[in-house]
Amino acid sequence: MTEGVRLIIVGFGVVARSLAGSLEARGEEFRRTHGIDFHLVAAVDSKSAAVDRNGLEVRELLRRKEETGRVGRRSLPVSEVIEDTEADVLVELTPGNPLDAEPGMTHLKSAIKASKHIVTANKMPLAHEYTSLVASAESRGVQLRYSACVGAGLPILDFGDACAVSEPVQKVEGVLNATSNFVLSRMESDGSSFPEALEEAKKLGYAESNPWLDVDGVDSAAKIVIIANHIMKKSLTLKDVAIVEGIRRISPTRVKALMEEGKKVRMVACVERRPEVRVLELPRDDPLSVVGACNVVRFHCKYSGERVVSGSAAGGVTTSSAVMRDLLRVGDSIRAG
């Protein structure tokens, strides 16, 4: 027997479209392997909303978004859609706003109020109010899943959870921004300047048109907050992170000189006591010296020492695979009752 799971997707950018595409293409597979039948009952973007309690026609929705830039014909208050539509899970995919985490924060709070489970790839609400969001979700018996917020498709939080089962994790450090790492790698491989390498990253779709969140270290700061809170049970917020230095001022000359010494420069987020983001010069063979649009995290465990997870971590498809992973877990638990 299959269990119907009704979804509301808020935020309809690259990740959401990739997710909707998989729901459509792999629906039969999920029915067979997990016994779950996903229905998209509402979709909301910045300009409009589409709601159908019997399930929206996903192919039609994607076509309309492509042609008109909107998912629906009219605009509805998002909080009302989240609270009043009969659904099981809110999938929150709006872009992260580092200053006050809105509108994502309001969306999450509406969903918790309406006792809907949450799967999100928007790290900013968690970076701002992790502790209270997690506590209020728990008190309402709502699942809050956010593995897509860190590492895109790379299961960093799951890996950290596993490390922390039998012993405390005392320190976490990592390269958490794939765009910046791509830029630095490009500067190393062909001697490009920062602006040239960044231009390349934009062309390949790794970097936004305004990439300050990535290259100035804010995105990494938000991620280290989530990792520290989730794995090390801290109650940090984005405000606690000292963002010492981003990668803008790294010159090709410095990169070249370091290469000759057998070193690489990497933007590393770190938490032991006080969290910080800074640029470090690392030996070439250090596990953190990864190359390309990748993430790497080193967990320092109390007894077993260092554990490292690394891999490709950029783009809408890998992020949507992490959202899918969280959705199936929520679905499994609904099915299990």
Added chain:
Amino acid sequence: MKVVMKFGGSLLASPGGIQRVSRVISKGSKKRMKVVVVISALGEVTDLLLHAATNAKIWDSTQVIHFIDRIRGIHSQPLAEMGLRQPTYNESLDQLEELLDDLKLTLSGVSILRELTPRSKDLLLSFGERLSLVVVSAGLRQAGIAVEALTGGNAGIITDDSFGEASPDVTKTRKGVREKLLPLLTRGVVPVVAGFIARSATGEMTTLGRGGSDYTATLLADAIAADEVWIWTDVDGILTADPRIVKSARVIDELSYAEAEEMGFFGAKNMHPLALAPARKAGIPVRIRNGFKPERLGTLINPHERKSSVIAKSVALVGNVGIVTVSGETLVGRPGTAAKIFELLGRAGVNVLMISQSVSESNISAVVRKSSLERAASALSEGLSQVGINAGVKVEPDVSVLAVVGAGMKGTPGIAAKVFSAVASKGVNVMMIAQGSSELNISFVVASRDSEKAVNALHESVVLGK
């Protein structure tokens, strides 16, 4: 002919603004003018920096970085749009990033120390003009103009170290500016000077306060004995009245320094009297011109007070003011009461715009900003009773000051009557009146609800002479 040209921030930040500026300079050079350029911060950058100055104390890293990114955007956009050749483009971006790095350090310092000293505030505000200098000088070079980019300090402007409103050391500044700028002009190079900022004798960044970049322009003009100062803005010149209130307002072709200063005092969008002073002392004419319409001549401020057929040149309206009135028999025949009132208000930090005493001496009224009206009233009622003056204190909150300015009023009999009748014909009651001793202005107070009617009536009758 030597001309110091100052270009305002809204002009520089407008689309194609820097190209427009370069055409103005090239045209001047073709006419064999030796041009010194003074620039302001781009568009709203000074306001943003002021906002940061107030708020950086409570900002975290993210907010600092976000702010820097906003400032970056304002400057990198015009750089990207001017089609710079390499390596100029990359060099300009590098200079920009270097300054932004310093700005970030300054803001982070404020945010960590949770304190902003006047010294660091000056440093913070200086970034507006310094960043603008990178963008504007790149644009002018691109247009084929040989330029040398200088901060106010590098151009030779030396001040004391009263941060926030530093006073120039005239002798040192004249010497320094001459030594720096004259050789450049001889070589045909256009010095581009970041306005508003200067340097103390010990080498610290200072700012010229309210006079701003206009002040930089007149100081440079005085030092190099320029023939004229041209202030390029986004308006046609100094207007006879606020065009939002008076439809028939028009540009004033010519006025004297004294008139311009009176108008500046009454808040006309105009040069600050402080900024005008060096030009006035050196007798250098100043023109206010519209950078979007360079074919127009704008307003000429010159040394001579030329008597014209019109009685007054402009009517200004100052809203958001109130009257505080002290009255009582004990004031009669008691010398020094007005002085006492001034002293009490001064001590309470209240700026008095106008004062008048009735002939009977039984009451004295002062016009003050509405924001300080309550403070003024309580300072007076407490202070006067302490020195044994038993007087009532009354406030009148909803009033406006009208100021009529013009040398034509000097020695012309019946001006007050003409002003009164113009206002009275619209049924407006005049509550208070004062004429400055220079006789260049008459100012009076009316109820705020009548103020626009009164301005229009006055403009018709004493400015347009209808």
